[in-house]
Amino acid sequence: DSGVTQTPKHLITATGQRVTLRCSPRSGDLSVYWYQQSLDQGLQFLIQYYNGEERAKGNILERFSAQQFPDLHSELNLSSLELGDSALYFCASSMTGLPYEQYFGPGTRLTVT
Amino acid sequence: GESVGLHLPTLSVQEGDNSIINCAYSNSASDYFIWYKQESGKGPQFIIDIRSNMDKRQGQRVTVLLNKTVKHLSLQIAATQPGDSAVYFCAETSQPHTGNQFYFGTGTSLTVIP
Numbered sequence: 076d077s078g079v080t081q082t083p084k085h086l087i088t089a090t091g092q093r094v095t096l097r098c099s100p101r102s103g104d105l106s107v108y109w110y111q112q113s114l115d116q117g118l119q120f121l122i123q124y125y126n127g128e129e130r131a132k133g134n135i136l137e138r139f140s141a142q143q144f145p146d147l148h149s150e151l152n153l154s155s156l157e158l159g160d161s162a163l164y165f166c167a168s169s170m171t172g173l174p175y176e177q178y179f180g181p182g183t184r185l186t187v188t
Numbered sequence: 189g190e191s192v193g194l195h196l197p198t199l200s201v202q203e204g205d206n207s208i209i210n211c212a213y214s215n216s217a218s219d220y221f222i223w224y225k226q227e228s229g230k231g232p233q234f235i236i237d238i239r240s241n242m243d244k245r246q247g248q249r250v251t252v253l254l255n256k257t258v259k260h261l262s263l264q265i266a267a268t269q270p271g272d273s274a275v276y277f278c279a280e281t282s283q284p285h286t287g288n289q290f291y292f293g294t295g296t297s298l299t300v301i302p
């Protein structure tokens with residue numbers, strides 16, 4: 076158990092819909108990262124937050140957005156969903172000063188039908 | 189954009205043998221290289237990292253080697269055990285302390301034969 080929690084574990088929704096994925100980092104970790112893992116794209120970095128502020132942005136679509144709240148939990152919002160958005164979405168967290176040592180949650184499996 | 193690629197998508201080894209997983213990277217500016225292990229149905233798990241100013245780093249049963257001349261990274265697992273069966277990813281980043289992207293390779297699936 077990494078200490079990072081993600082909800083929900085599974086999510087099935089239709090094209091055009093909007094969903095919110097939630098992540099709680101390990102106690103004390105200020106950094107949260109979001110990744111998308113699909114069969115054809117591998118593990119893709121989406122975005123990083125540090126103590127409530129966006130720190131780095133990767134291959135995140137404009138239809139996707141994220142935020143980190145004062146209690147440090149984070150949410151990833153996916154809108155206007157397409158079939159190609161079906162993937163595993165992982166959240167990870169890291170300690171300040173150790174951004175390369177990330178601890179991943181169990182992931183949310185999103186299926187868009 | 190940057191790319192991180194793995195030489196072999198699958199690797200099978202006998203229990204007790206040593207395993208070597210290779211990774212090629214393309215961004216000369218990368219500062220840190222990280223290895224992750226992902227077991228079926230789970231999120232990636234941090235194994236070990238190495239900074240660009242080092243060429244070797246050892247952990248518990250694992251050694252990472254970095255050859256910046258040919259942009260090559262390898263993970264050596266000593267006395268491979270069935271529990272080591274997983275997909276292994278290498279990742280690279282530059283200046284992670286100031287915020288930067290992390291690029292992951294496509295992964296190598298390691299199967300340990302009892």
